[in-house]
Amino acid sequence: MKFEPLKFHPILKEKIWGGNKLKTKLNKPVDNTDSVGESWEISGCPGEESVVKSGPFDGMKITDLVEKDPAGLMGKKVFQKYGKEFPLLFKFLDARQDLSVQVHPDDKLAQEKHGLPFGKNEMWYILDAEKGSTLISGFKEEMNKEKLKQNVEAGTLEEVLLKHKAKAGDVFNIPAGRIHTIGKGILLAEIQQSSDITYRIYDFDRVDKEGKKRELHLEQSYDALDYELKEQYKTHPEPHPDSEVTLVSNEYFSTTLLEVKSSYKINPQSLDSFVVMMGIEGEFAITYQDKKYDLVKGESILLPASCEEIILEAKKGSAKALKSCIL
Template identity: 45%
Template sequence: MYPLKFRPILKERLWGGTKLKDVLGKPITCEITGESWELSTVEGDVSVVANGELSGTSLQQLINDNAEQVLGKSVFERFGTEFPILIKFIDAKQDLSVQLHPNDELAKKRHNSFGKTEMWYIMDADEDANLIVGFNKDVSKEQYSQSLAENTLLELLNYEQVKEGDTFFINTGKIHAIGAGVLLAEIQQTSDVTYRVFDFDRKDKDGNYRELHTELALDAIDYEKKDDFKVLYPKKTDTVNPMVDCPYFKTNFLELTQDLFLDTSKRDSFTIYMCVGGSAVVMNDFGETSISKGETVLVSANTTNILLKTKGSKLLEVTI
């Protein structure tokens, strides 16, 4: 299977803007587009191939027909025919709601879903843009509930100012929010389960407050202050720089000024490339596909080598 691109699945969000179009070239037609889903098998939002002879074929169909070849034997044994990763670009013109995600056990019990561990790579940030990540002190469940009742939750939260290249790992249970002015790449478990706990008293386009998940969140929150979210990674050029290695995905950062050859014969996993700067050509045993900033390519697991041809690019590499 040659390297595959997929049609972006564009999502309108009340907090969205136009950076997906202005910075990444996405074909948005609405000025509140918040997300571009790049790779997904979430029901109702399944990615479709956009390039080559497989154009028009869904990612789910490719996996159903060739699971081990696409996913890798060990990935197939672990996840079956469900693609375990959801890849997005997110543009926050306004602050997102304060939220968190349940772990696997809770998500399975309540929603028959995976939990949602995720990673953010900041691609663009307005001056003084920030994220909310965790609490600024240890908090009890009672203190947290009282802060919601008194509308003082924001006083308990930890704010992180961000710039391009900053990377954050968001464990399940960690309270968080993407701040206004941030454009980022998101890598996460395949799950769309979110517990929204504070939404700045905003109303949707129909004048309604969005649903809060106050009770569901109480047993899912990690109330401890933890400084475990900032990902410090090497930034050497023309090599593979490890970023995150967790049970759900592994990510590397590649800043290339020249071609790079990778032996993937022992990699029992698909490989995803998200281009966060410049452009490149991704080549494998079966063909080649160009990639530029804001695009994503999937390389099947039965690839024995990958050649990245470029004169200048920044790539996030994702495997299982």
Template identity: 40%
Template sequence: MYPLKFEAIYKKKIWGGRSLEDKFSRVLPKELIGESWELAAHKNGVSKISNGKLAGKSLMEVIAEKGEKILGSEAKDDYYKKFPLLIKILDANDKLSVQVHPDDHYANEYEDGELGKTEMWYVIDAKKDAKLIYGVKPEISKEEFATLIKEGRLEDALIEISVKAGDILYIPTGTVHAIEEGVLIAEIQQNSDTTYRVYDWNRLWQDGKPRELHIESALDVIDFGAEHIAKVTGLEIKEEGYSKNILVASPYFITELLEIEECYVSNTDNERFYVLMGLEGEARLYYDQGDIKVKEGETVLLPASLGSYKIKGQAKLIRSYIKDIVEFRDQLQEEGYSKEEIKKIKGL
């Protein structure tokens, strides 16, 4: 096995832009592109491998052929039917609708077996004074929220925060959120495309009509009264040649920010797959059978059977994988990290 790269799947969105051309020198379709699905195996888009002897095959075809060599010995049976992660880049040239995502239980019951949608955002780029919506003011009740929607004044209930490049946000299911204009985001999420739009800024679109909203479903799943600490600090671990910041440890994914100054060495352990997403810079990934370049804007899947590898260069990457979070927390405690340090990781 070898590190797998993929063809991007571009999604036309009325709020999209052309930032992927400028930032990553991509050749885009002529439309406004709001989403680039970097690694996907969903009914609305399945990634095709772009490198090596498996080029042209879909991710699920290769999983069916190679099985545990890709997913690892710890993979749940469900992963063979539906890959658990969806990796995207979002380009917001205009405001997205205010929205919320359901959890697994609600989505399975009401969305034909879909997964819920817990996600994490890394702000790749943002214009000056860029903002996001993150959460509902804690004093706002479900009934007040519904009334404000009817009156077209939902802004009064929303928490707006300023963001800049390098900011990280964890968005568990039930959290109301929206990206405002001028923000480019890397998104790691559960493999789901279920979104409940609750408010669209009273806009009329090109056809002169408002977009469809999903108010009843949204009211069912919003986590009213939740504490909203938006930005992730993480647990930073500095080593010779690189630093690792553990950002999120949820049942759905663990994410780490790797800042490589010289060299990072690791092993895929045969138990699980790993996903690397390039954010800044360029590096070379060396493994037993060869090496590949990993640059900003690229996503690479490391099969569980890849073995030992090292990354040399100067680059910033997100590394994502799935592991039992109780086992993960216990491991950190055994390594000497305090409960207060571990609490800096979102999702635990």
């Protein structure tokens, strides 16, 4: 198939903790609600497949494109590793309230317990944080299963969780097994494996619209958690004009911060991987084979692996994006 850069309709999800910043700050098409927590930008998750919104593939699901030409869309090495499964999920999240304290399983647990191909390794890039906003990533001290159970049963879980102040530009790598939650007042971009498995450990005793508490998954969480105390949880890389700065790079994905002031070239074919760009500041003009595309803050675009040289320019001043691929 002859691919070109692809944009998709966002999949908007109401959440008990969601707000209105996906509309007010990222210009998402939200109607009649102030509790939209997630915009799934590009997804191949079963039942939640992204749909192309323009061009020759308008109306097609991403899974249809993968089925027709997996190597052309994703790259030969990606196809060889993952088959016809689109391996990553891209989101914007708005937390008006704290999310639940949670953990995600790794690939092995996801396959053993759920029969699904992927666990959930993820990363966050903070786009906006209200004054005093915090989030949780990791434990304050060395932990083990029995000690954690004691804290959960005694209602003292929050005392052993490591809180971090959050501000725009902060980066958090959240590997499978790490206890975490996003705090209220935070707007962020999330890049993750294509999985929606979440084990809730604590939900602040909240109730939904029907007055019911959400289900907890304590036993699954105890088995999934990584109890080791880590040295570093947060980074704050500074951008460099017309170059990429690595944010997170692992076997699942590689994400960089790209700032363009004059121009920058990307060649997905040479990477042998699709590239996803999430606009986080300013506006890009994208040129591919004499066709023009725009990318503004709050939008995402997929550059198929079969595409050759793509030229990026900033329309005014500078523009920034998160650029992700599989190395």
